[in-house]
Amino acid sequence: MTAPLVFDRSLVRRRLERALRTGYADFLLARAVDDLEERLAPVLRAFPLALDVGTPTPAAADLLRRNGRSERVLRIAPVPEPGSIGGDEENLPVSGAQFDLAVSLLSLQSVNDLPGALVQVRRALKPDGLFMGALFGGATLTELRQAFTQAEAELEGGVSPRVAPFADVRDLGGLLQRAGFALPVADSEVVRVRYGNPFALMRDLRQMGLTNALQDRRRTPLRRATLMRAAAIYAERFADPDGRLPATFEIVWLSGWAPHESQQKPLRPGSAKMRLADALGVKEQSTGEKGQD
Numbered sequence: 001m002t003a004p005l006v007f008d009r010s011l012v013r014r015r016l017e018r019a020l021r022t023g024y025a026d027f028l029l030a031r032a033v034d035d036l037e038e039r040l041a042p043v044l045r046a047f048p049l050a051l052d053v054g055t056p057t058p059a060a061a062d063l064l065r066r067n068g069r070s071e072r073v074l075r076i077a078p079v080p081e082p083g084s085i086g087g088d089e090e091n092l093p094v095s096g097a098q099f100d101l102a103v104s105l106l107s108l109q110s111v112n113d114l115p116g117a118l119v120q121v122r123r124a125l126k127p128d129g130l131f132m133g134a135l136f137g138g139a140t141l142t143e144l145r146q147a148f149t150q151a152e153a154e155l156e157g158g159v160s161p162r163v164a165p166f167a168d169v170r171d172l173g174g175l176l177q178r179a180g181f182a183l184p185v186a187d188s189e190v191v192r193v194r195y196g197n198p199f200a201l202m203r204d205l206r207q208m209g210l211t212n213a214l215q216d217r218r219r220t221p222l223r224r225a226t227l228m229r230a231a232a233i234y235a236e237r238f239a240d241p242d243g244r245l246p247a248t249f250e251i252v253w254l255s256g257w258a259p260h261e262s263q264q265k266p267l268r269p270g271s272a273k274m275r276l277a278d279a280l281g282v283k284e285q286s287t288g289e290k291g292q293d
Contacts, residue, residue, distance in 0.1 A: 137172070169250075
């Protein structure tokens, strides 16, 4: 079975290329890079060969080189840049089981086949290699989505897809397991950025390459009346007491290890050699229910 075509991947790359050419808005990526360094800090091992999968700029690769965690970093760049390999997150141009670490920041949310992309990342890792990635989650841009939905319903009698569908953190944790990662972990944090008006938010989205690249997007230009009504709804419904407008970005962090025999494994059900009550030093209490034959 082939994955559904949710995103126009060539348009995703063109939008990112334009953003990089005109001045990439890197404040969210910079935060993700700082978080990556913090999350890697407790892992007391080196990663001689690392892979950067599609991070919009070289910031993550630069971090790994700068802090000495990796001797070499191979970067698969979404758009051509010096010193990197051009490639697509859905079709990694690397052979299997050679990397000690793979990272991907704010990129994987726009792939059509995320399970397949995660499988490829896992196969690129050596046994006991680590994957750590960050992507936008389901609460991202909830205010903007609601404003456009109401504006189009009022003025155009229907709703067109304008903001990408972002995955839920629980679903993403399940995808790590499906992709074959051991010890999978998924967690999220919400970042709220405040703006003077919705158009400043839209400018930042453009400068991050995050404007509408959905395969089923409406091909006709956005009507000015709809845009202005959406901006008014945004201000009416979501403005803070001081009049500034919050924009929600949920960043979901994923981590998992390529399987290795040295890793901890769950015990087989029924194999425990000590009762939980004994381990906790308490007296076992009956529930009053009888077992059935």
